[in-house]
Amino acid sequence: MLIINVVVLGVVLLLFEPTIKSDDYDLSMVLYGALNGEYSSITMYCLPSFGAIIKSLLIIIPEIPWYAVVNYIFIFLSLFFISIVFCRYKNRCLLFEIVLLPFFAYELYIRMTFTKTAGIIIISGLLVLLYLIDCSSKNKAIWGCSIAWILMGISIRSTMLNLILEVFISAFIISFFVVKNERKKIIIIKFIITVLALLFLGKILFNVNSDIKNNYDEWVTYSQYNNARARLQDYYMPEYDDFEESYKEIGVSKNDYIAFKTWGLYIDYDFFTIERLNAIASIDEMPAKSNLFDTVMKNLFSYYFSETGFYFLLLVMMLFFCANGVSTIDKSIIVVSVGGCSFLAYAYMSYLGRLQHHVDLSIMIAATVLVMYYYYKYDCSIKNKRQALLVVVIIITVFLCRFNTSISKASYYANDVENQKKLYDDNKKIMDLLSNDKEHVYVFCPHTTNFFYDCIFEPFEVIPKGYYSNLEMTNRYRIPSWDSIAIDYGIDNYFKEATDSAEILFVDSDINNGWIDVVQTFINEHYCSGAEYELVNKYGTINIYRFIDKSGDIEN
Numbered sequence: 001m002l003i004i005n006v007v008v009l010g011v012v013l014l015l016f017e018p019t020i021k022s023d024d025y026d027l028s029m030v031l032y033g034a035l036n037g038e039y040s041s042i043t044m045y046c047l048p049s050f051g052a053i054i055k056s057l058l059i060i061i062p063e064i065p066w067y068a069v070v071n072y073i074f075i076f077l078s079l080f081f082i083s084i085v086f087c088r089y090k091n092r093c094l095l096f097e098i099v100l101l102p103f104f105a106y107e108l109y110i111r112m113t114f115t116k117t118a119g120i121i122i123i124s125g126l127l128v129l130l131y132l133i134d135c136s137s138k139n140k141a142i143w144g145c146s147i148a149w150i151l152m153g154i155s156i157r158s159t160m161l162n163l164i165l166e167v168f169i170s171a172f173i174i175s176f177f178v179v180k181n182e183r184k185k186i187i188i189i190k191f192i193i194t195v196l197a198l199l200f201l202g203k204i205l206f207n208v209n210s211d212i213k214n215n216y217d218e219w220v221t222y223s224q225y226n227n228a229r230a231r232l233q234d235y236y237m238p239e240y241d242d243f244e245e246s247y248k249e250i251g252v253s254k255n256d257y258i259a260f261k262t263w264g265l266y267i268d269y270d271f272f273t274i275e276r277l278n279a280i281a282s283i284d285e286m287p288a289k290s291n292l293f294d295t296v297m298k299n300l301f302s303y304y305f306s307e308t309g310f311y312f313l314l315l316v317m318m319l320f321f322c323a324n325g326v327s328t329i330d331k332s333i334i335v336v337s338v339g340g341c342s343f344l345a346y347a348y349m350s351y352l353g354r355l356q357h358h359v360d361l362s363i364m365i366a367a368t369v370l371v372m373y374y375y376y377k378y379d380c381s382i383k384n385k386r387q388a389l390l391v392v393v394i395i396i397t398v399f400l401c402r403f404n405t406s407i408s409k410a411s412y413y414a415n416d417v418e419n420q421k422k423l424y425d426d427n428k429k430i431m432d433l434l435s436n437d438k439e440h441v442y443v444f445c446p447h448t449t450n451f452f453y454d455c456i457f458e459p460f461e462v463i464p465k466g467y468y469s470n471l472e473m474t475n476r477y478r479i480p481s482w483d484s485i486a487i488d489y490g491i492d493n494y495f496k497e498a499t500d501s502a503e504i505l506f507v508d509s510d511i512n513n514g515w516i517d518v519v520q521t522f523i524n525e526h527y528c529s530g531a532e533y534e535l536v537n538k539y540g541t542i543n544i545y546r547f548i549d550k551s552g553d554i555e556n
Contacts, residue, residue, distance in 0.1 A: 001080065001083035001084060001087055001097075002080060004083070004097050004101070005076060005079055005080050005083060005101070008101050008102055008105045009076060009105060009109060011102070011105075012102065012105045012106055012109055012110055013109070013110075016106065016110040017110070017419075017420045017421065017458075018068070018109060018110055018112060018458070018459045018460065019110060019111055019112070019420065019459070020068075020112050020113060020459050021113040021358070022449050022450055022454040023044075023045065023113065023114070024067070024112065024113050024114055024459075025454040025455075025457075026044070026454065026476075027043050027044065027045060027046065027067065027114065028065075028067045028068075028457075028463055029463055029468055029481070030042075030043045030044070030479075030481045031043060031051060031054050031055065031058070031066075031067055032058065032067070032462060032463045032464075032465065033465040033466070034463040034464065034465065034466065034467045034468045034469075035466075035468045035469060035481040035482060035484060035485065036466075036469065036481055036484040036485075036488075037465045037466040037469060038465075039055045039058050039059065040055065040481065041054070041055040042212075042213055042216060042219055042480075044222075044479060045114065045157065046114060046155065046156050046157065047154070047155040047156075047158060047205070047206065047209035048209050048212045048213055049155040049205070049208075049209055050152075050155040050156050053070065054066050054067055054070060057070070062462070063462065064462070065459070065460050065461055065462045068112070068459040068460050069460075071112055071114065071117045072109065072112075074117050074120075074121055074152070074156075075108045075109060075112075075116075075117055075120055077124075078120040078121050078123070078124035079101065079104060079105070079108075079120070079124070081124040081125075081127070081128055081149075082096075082123070082124050082127055082369060083096065083097075083101075085127050085128060085131045085373065086372065086373070086376045088131065088135075089376040089377050089379065090376045090379065095316070095319065095372070095375075096372055099312075099315070099392065099396075100312060100316070100368065100372070103308075103312055104120075104365065106407075107308065107309070107361055107365075108120055112459065113358045114156050114157055115157050115160065115356075115358040115359060115362065116358050116361060116362055117153075117156055117157075118153045118154070118156035118157035118160045118362075119153070119157070119160050119163075119164060119358075119359075119361075119362025119365065119366070120153075120362070120365065121149060121150070121152055121153030121156065122150050122153035122154070122160055122161055122164045123164055123362070123365060123366045123369055124149070125146050125147070125149040125150035125153065126150065126164065126165070126168050126366075127369060127370075127373060128142070128146040128149075129143070129146050129147070129150075129194055130168070130171050130191075130373065131373075132146070133187055133190045133191055133194065134187065134377065136183070136186075147197070147198065147201065150198060150202075151201060151202065151205055154202045154205055154206070155205065155209070158202065158205075158206050160359075160362060161198065161199075161202050163345055163349075163359065163362070163363060164362065164363070164366050165195060165198070165199075166341055166342075166344060166345040166348070166363075167338070167341050167342050167345055167363055167366040167367050167370065168341075168366065168370065169195075169341050170334075170337035170338045170340070170341040170342075170367075170370060171191065171370065172188065172191050172192070172195075173333075173337040173341075174333060174334050174337050174338075174374070175187045175188055175191060176188060177333045177337075178330050178333055178334065216480075218480035218483070219480060221478055222477075222478045222479055222480060224274060225269075225274060225477055225478035226477060226478065228274045228277040228278055228281075229266060229277060229477050231277070231281050232260070232261075232277060232280060232281060233260075233261070233264075237260075237261055237280065237281075238280065238283045238284040240252075240254055240257040240258075242284075243283050243284060246283040246284075247280070247283065250276060250279045250280065250283075251276070252276070252280065253525055255518060255521040255522060255525060256271070256522065256525070258518055259518050259519070259521075259522050260272065262518075263445065263446065263447070263474070263515050263518055263519075264446035264447075264474055264475030265474045265475070265518070265519065265522065266474060266475050266476075266477035267472070267474050267475075267476065267477060267482075267494060268493060268494070268495050268496075268522075268526075269478070269493070270493050270496065271526060305402070306402075307357065307360055307361065307364060308357075308361065308364075308399070308403055309360065309361045309363075309364025309365055309368065310364055311395055311396075311398065311399040311402075312364070312368050312395075312399075313339075313342070313364050313367050313368045313371070314395060315391065315392065315395045315396075316368050316371045316372055316375070317335050317338075317339070317371055318391050318395070319375075319382065319388055319391060319392070320334070320335060320371055320374075320375050320380065321335070322382055322383075322384065322387055322388050322391065323375065323380035323381060323382050323383070324380065324381060324382075324383050325378050325379050325380035325381060326374075326378045326380060330378075334371065334374050335371065338367050338370050338371055339367065341367075342363055342364065342366075342367040345363045346360065346363065417451075420458065421458065423451075423455060424455055424456060424457070424458055426540075427452055427455050427456050428456050428457075430452075430539040430540065430542055431452075431456050431471070433539070434470070434471060434507070434544075435467050435468070435469075435470065435471060437470070438469070438470050439503070440470065440503055440504070440505050441470050441471075441472055441485060441486075441489050441491065441494075441503050441504050441505070442470060442471050442472065442505050442506070442507050442544070443472045443473075443474060443494055443498075443504060443505070443506045443507065444471065444472065444473045444474065444506075444507045444508075445474070445506075445507065445508035445509070445512045445515045445516075446473060446474055446475040447508070447509075447511075447512045447515065448507065448508065448509050448512065448542075449473070451509075452509060452542065453471070453473060468485075469484075469485060469488065470485060470489070471485075472485050472486070472494065474494075489503060491503070491504070495519070495522060495523050495526065495527060496526075496527045498523060498527075498531070498546075498547045499523065499527065499528040499531040499547045499548065499549045500547070500548055500549050501546070501547070504546070504547075505536065505544055505545065505546050506519060506533070506544070506545045506546070506547075507542060507543065507544055507545075508542075508543055508545075509541045509542055509543065510541040510543070511541065516533050516543075516545055519533070520532065520533050520547070523547060528547075528549055528551075529551060530549045530550045530551025531547045531548070531549055531550075532547065532548060532550055533545040533546065533547050534546060534547075534548060
């Protein structure tokens, strides 16, 4: 199985270019010291315990892109552990090796993100624990290593434990209804104790890391500001046209609303204070989810048919029903339990309005792995191989037709990118000019993130220390590493000080039409009524602006 995992990794790397989400790129920037020139173990998403690992490795060998390397190591080991568990029940796991492993490899290695890495680590650890419970193993070393492995996944993305556990609760249901011997009671008790122990240890790990993070005042401030921002931007912000008078009472204009909601202009801390954001939220409370059907069920099938992992879960469920070795009733219990728990996880995230591919894929992989576990555990075999082959061909054909475009594009976001390296090289030629110009601070439009700002260094490149030390982004709300740019340049407020500034320039692209006009109106309304932007440079589709005062009316 080790050789097969190595071969699959090699094949996907030969066929595809590794890509990452912008969140991972930003994490790398903070970890590598790309903004303030200092390695950091404290980041926006991962716990400090994981950051400390990356920071330590960077100190020892700074030339290696440890963020990507460590993610790959964790993904590889997780898939290897899953393979080992399956092989404990069956020497040859062709369905997993030939069909599922390449798909998992593509989604985890090529479309890499820390959430998926955390998910597969937790899935593999829970699968090993489930195997240990089922076979009554008393090997304390394996028990301890499995729990430690899961804690590592928690340190990368703590919230993934609860979501993956929602799926693995189906193993408890299956044990209750399918296990017929006298061991049923022992298995159920062990399962409950294991889950409670994991939740307890996970909580301790989270609290310890939170205490570490809370020792840094700037990160405490970030958490406070980010909670207020997320309440509006990620969940619900009252429509301006519906509550215009209420907005005006707290000093928010239509342009302010557009600047915040549409363009991610957050970093004016004099205007977008916590108090003002909370006041906006209080204009209209978040609407109650009054109709569960409308919220969850209406988009169920259209959403699942757009999720890559759904097709492979459907595949293994159908093959499981085609196999013999387990009664139809027991197969139904297994499939309904796993499918039902997966749906509940989806429903919960849908109800919160937080459906995201990287999270939902992890749920689908967890469900797929569980069904495969019971397939191998009960030594199932497919009697009608022609029928099974037909099922495989049909589902994979539909999958390839549905996702051919996104698979063929060299971008995590399925943008029209044929060659990622060429895009990044072209971007870097422009960004190098800006990065090397330390006499100026360049304030970027957030809509440049996924095709320019976060598309300079590929996953297996180290972002140099200080490379982004003069490259600001308007939606990095109170993130200390980005705030260090203004501090280093002695800037208190980019927008207040932008007019006639010798340092502050603004950057957008041709496809961000309208952003610079919103910025100008924002400055006009709050700081300088006569400020107007002018184009000072253009590199391809990237535009550089400055603001000048044509009236002499600058607020002091």
